[in-house]
Amino acid sequence: MLTRRLLLAAGAASFAAPAAAxxxxxxxxxxxxxxxxxxxxxxxxxxxxxxDVPAGLIAAESGATEPYRTVLNVTCLRRGAELILFDCGAGAHFLPGSGRLQESLQAAGIAPDAVTHVLFTHLHPDHFWGSLDEFDSPLFPNARWLVASREIDFWTAPNVYGRLPADRHAFAAGAQRIAKGLGDKLERQEAGREWLPGIAAVETAGHTPGHVSFALDLAGQQVMVLGDALTHPRISFAHPDWRPVSDHDPDAAVATRRSLIDRLSSERSTVIGYHLPGAAGRVEKSGSAYRFAGI
Structure with missing residues (x-):
């Protein structure tokens, strides 16, 4: 799980220039x-x-240098009168370099009051903490905010701190603060069904207890908005059995990755990854190996 304490302890206190909005x-x-x-x-x-993977092997297989920079991609769907966001970024209180969504919305000509729906894949800080503005009011005042019941129930449960290591307590405290700020605007939904017409929430638990991805049809092409079900452009596809530190339930996350990449390859779906460079691509299979190919 990404926390300031973990990052500082690993020697990542200095940050390079953030990606531009x-x-x-x-x-x-x-x-x-x-x-x-x-x-x-x-x-x-x-x-x-x-x-539990040697540092040298991680570096070789990821093709990355130390420290690793991960991008944050927020998906927006405009169809008719609807303007739908899938997750809403980190806001101002997470890590340096994040929280640029408002600038990107402005660059895209999207006014906050035009957003009609926000659908959450899960409630980690870089997906959920951008929900409130600087006055702790909902950033998108006219939106409906939809979240998986299992996910919100986990993060807001009275005993959540006892179910998390100490260095992840800030995640729960932040989720509870944001949920309180959204109040009754935050609508609980169930995985495995459509949350909006033509947009189905697919259960992809493991990274968090109630993580979902979203399947939709875009002009005849199947699209899957992954959230954090697959997070690295090489490792998640070539080594789905490797266990990222950020996964809440590593075994469940492995099972999800294995099932998901097989499904996405078979369906030839376009995938959109929150942390995948370039965001959009496809899953290709060669023999028993998988890879992410950008489009």
Whole structure:
């Protein structure tokens, strides 16, 4: 789990210049347009990409240097009168380099009051803490905010601190603060069904207890908004059995990755990853190996 304490302990106290606010890419026709917006990026130790794997092997397989910089991609779907966000970034209180969504929205010509729905894959800080503005009011005042019941129930349970290591307590405290700020605007939904017409929440638990991804059809092309079900452009696909430190339930996350990459390869779906450079691509299979190919 990404916390300031873990990052500082690993020697990642100094951060490179953050990614500029921007539109990362856009997909689909004007009638159903997906625009991927940057919420910036942050650095983390390479060791967080896999538990119990030698540092040299992680470096070789990831193709990355120490520290590793991960991008943050927020997906926006505009269809008819709807403007739907999938997650909403880190806000101002997470790690240096993150929290650039408001600037990217402005660059894309999207006003906060135009957003009609926010659908959460999960409630980690870099996905959920951007929900409130600097006055602790909902950033998107006209939106409906939808979250998996299992996910919100975990983070807001009275005993959540006893179910987390001490260095992750800040995640729960932040989730509870944001949930309180959203109040009754935050609507509980169940995985395994449509949350909005044509947008189904697929259960992809493991990274967090109630993590979901979103499946939709974009002009005849199947699209999956992954959230953090697959987080690294090489390791998640080539080594789905490796266990990132950020996974809440490592065994469940491994099972999810194995099942998901097989499904996405078979369906030839377009995938959008929150932490995948370039955001959009496809899963390709060669023999028993998988890879992420950008588009």
């Amino acid at each position: 921007q539109v990362v890419t856009a997909l689909g026709p004007e009638a159903a347009r997906l625009t991927i917006l940057s919420d910036g990026s942050f650095e983390m130790p390479l060791a967080m990409l896999a538990r």
